[in-house]
Amino acid sequence: MSQTDRHGLLIILSSPSGAGKTTLAHQLIAWDPSMMFSISATTRAARPAEEEGVHYFFKTRAEFEDMVDQGQMLEHAEVFGELYGSPLGPVEEASGIGRDVIFDVDWQGGQQIRNSVLKDRVVSIFILPPSLAVLRDRLESRGQDSADVVERRMALALSEISHWDAYDYVLVNDDLDHTTADLQCIVKAERLKRTRQTGLTDRVRGFGEEQV
Numbered sequence: 001m002s003q004t005d006r007h008g009l010l011i012i013l014s015s016p017s018g019a020g021k022t023t024l025a026h027q028l029i030a031w032d033p034s035m036m037f038s039i040s041a042t043t044r045a046a047r048p049a050e051e052e053g054v055h056y057f058f059k060t061r062a063e064f065e066d067m068v069d070q071g072q073m074l075e076h077a078e079v080f081g082e083l084y085g086s087p088l089g090p091v092e093e094a095s096g097i098g099r100d101v102i103f104d105v106d107w108q109g110g111q112q113i114r115n116s117v118l119k120d121r122v123v124s125i126f127i128l129p130p131s132l133a134v135l136r137d138r139l140e141s142r143g144q145d146s147a148d149v150v151e152r153r154m155a156l157a158l159s160e161i162s163h164w165d166a167y168d169y170v171l172v173n174d175d176l177d178h179t180t181a182d183l184q185c186i187v188k189a190e191r192l193k194r195t196r197q198t199g200l201t202d203r204v205r206g207f208g209e210e211q212v
Contacts, residue, residue: 005098005197005198005199005200006098006191006196006197006198007095007096007098007121007196007198008094008095008096008097008098008099008100008101008121009095009100009101009121009122009123009187009190009191009196010074010091010095010100010101010103010113010118010121010122010123011028011035011100011101011102011103011123011125011187012103012105012109012110012113012114012122012123012124012125012167013025013102013103013104013105013125013127014105014106014107014109014110014124014125014126014127014160014163014167015126015127015128015129015160015173016129016135016153016156016157016158016160016161017139017153017156017157018129018135018138018139018142018153018157019127019128019129019135019138019157019173020127020129020138020173020176020179021104021127022104023176024127024173024176024179024180024183025037025102025104027176027180027183028102028180028183028184028187029102031180031184032100032187034099034100035099035100035101035102036094036099036100036101036102037101037102037104038074038086038090038091038101038102038103039053039054039055039056039057039087039090040056040057040084040085040086040087041056041057041058041059041064041067041073041083041084041085041086041087042056042057042058042059042064042082042083042084042085043058043059043060043061043064043082043083043084044058044082045058046058057087059083061083064076064083064085065083067085067087068085071088071117072087072088072089073085073086073087073088074086074087074088074091074112074113074116074118075103075105075108075109075110075112075113075116076112077108077109086103086105086109086113088116088117088118091118092118095118095121100187100191106160107160107163107166110124110166110167111166114166120195121196123168123169123186123187123190124166124167124168124169125167125168125169125170125171125183125186126163126164126166126167126169126170126171127170127171127173127179128161128164128170128171128172128173129157129172129173130172130173130174132154132157132158134174135154135157136150136154139153139154169186171183
């Protein structure tokens with residue numbers, strides 16, 4: 001089945017910080033480079049190495065709020081005084097030609113996407129750590145955060161995990177290779193769902209017109 005025989009999936013990956021969703025998202029794209037990350041829009045200023053349309057779509061607050069009012073955001077939120085969100089247009093275009101789009105979002109962003117105009121194309125996956133002790137070890141061992149930040153991330157982890165049952169699939173990331181393989185299986189199965197194969201009805205109808 002080619003990409004154009006179906007709409008691309010909107011793959012939501014959510015997890016508490018440190019559970020591995022970003023690494024797993026990169027593993028998926030390494031497995032199938034036709035997949036792509038959703039590029040977010042933001043009202044914060046671009047940093048020196050960031051490029052428009054590559055790292056973010058940079059918007060003024062007025063532009064961003066107008067996009068929200070016009071229904072042009074799949075999801076959005078305010079974080080530390082700046083607005084972030086996923087523009088509908090590029091995702092709809094990519095999905096329309098069969099490209100799968102990956103979203104690395106929290107449960108609130110995932111909920112908005114699941115309730116959006118593209119909800120029929122959504123596959124939502126929650127990534128759990130093997131335990132909170134392992135999660136803490138991962139956060140501390142990567143050495144990116146102070147002890148206070150680690151504690152805040154651990155407190156937020158419990159809140160994030162409490163929404164696990166809103167997702168289509170839940171994976172425990174106790175082994176990166178095994179979890180990556182499970183993700184690949186989910187994507188393969190979701191691509192083959194009858195309701196996702198846009199040309200299937202015409203193909204079946206064509207059987208009645210064949211001369212055998």
